[in-house]
Amino acid sequence: MDSEILLKARGVSKSFGAVRVLHEVSFDVHRGEVLGILGPNGAGKTTLFNMISGDLKVSAGEIQLGDTALRGEPPFRRCKMGIGRTYQIPRPYSGMTTFENLLVAAAFGGGRSEKQSYAFCAQVLRDCELSDKANVSAGKLTLLDRKRLELARALASDPKLLLLDEIAGGLTDDESKALVALVRRIRDRGITIVWIEHVLHALLAVADRLLVLNFGEKIAEGVPAEVIALPEVQRVYMGIEV
Numbered sequence: 001m002d003s004e005i006l007l008k009a010r011g012v013s014k015s016f017g018a019v020r021v022l023h024e025v026s027f028d029v030h031r032g033e034v035l036g037i038l039g040p041n042g043a044g045k046t047t048l049f050n051m052i053s054g055d056l057k058v059s060a061g062e063i064q065l066g067d068t069a070l071r072g073e074p075p076f077r078r079c080k081m082g083i084g085r086t087y088q089i090p091r092p093y094s095g096m097t098t099f100e101n102l103l104v105a106a107a108f109g110g111g112r113s114e115k116q117s118y119a120f121c122a123q124v125l126r127d128c129e130l131s132d133k134a135n136v137s138a139g140k141l142t143l144l145d146r147k148r149l150e151l152a153r154a155l156a157s158d159p160k161l162l163l164l165d166e167i168a169g170g171l172t173d174d175e176s177k178a179l180v181a182l183v184r185r186i187r188d189r190g191i192t193i194v195w196i197e198h199v200l201h202a203l204l205a206v207a208d209r210l211l212v213l214n215f216g217e218k219i220a221e222g223v224p225a226e227v228i229a230l231p232e233v234q235r236v237y238m239g240i241e242v
């Protein structure tokens, strides 16, 4: 990890009508790091991602990628600027093959000829261990391979910053180890990652830092071992009274 800040969030808030979902959340994501985001159901984690990716507008506050303020930029522009994301409920085109799904995603990243896109997508498939499923219809993949495809689609847009939303849920221990190994390989290629995850052991295996949300507020941020030892985090996230 270097100390250059790739993403900066300052005072980010979101309300739906009278319901306040996020309140003045500020944090930095350093280039090359994996920042894990924890928090109970409904804490506002996915809402935060939606505001980074542009799926939702902020009610207040600022988000910057590098030196560029993201306010007013639509999702497709943010994708071209280097923000890739997965969704909690994967959204592949089920009637298309795995490879076709990647080609569509690569078209969003832009900047490549058709020939270059084919070569790039073939590389992403190899990285995600999906080469042997290239011609399989996305709707027929196993759960682990659907998760790999969700990741591969995000990678095909060639992100600098990858937002992962609960990709380890529902996997066996061995499968989640395979997914963690894949996340590590992506990080080692220089892609900065923010990972929302309830499967704590998967997150702890790769996160450099953790940020914890509760009821829309940041309650902790820092080195994983220190954060999960905090009494408030143990109480709200793990239900342990200390």
Ligand SMILES: Nc1ncnc2c1ncn2[C@@H]1O[C@H](COP(=O)(O)OP(=O)(O)OP(=O)(O)O)[C@@H](O)[C@H]1O
Pocket (backbone or CB within 6 Å): 016, 019, 021, 039, 040, 041, 042, 043, 044, 045, 046, 047, 048
């Ligand atoms: N479009 C919306 N309209 C109204 N309320 C919403 C909307 N999107 C999210 N919410 C509410 O905002 C709160 C935070 O939701 P969010 O999905 O961000 O939580 P989360 O921390 O990601 O939870 P989980 O771990 O269950 O995915 C919830 O109470 C949710 O019902």
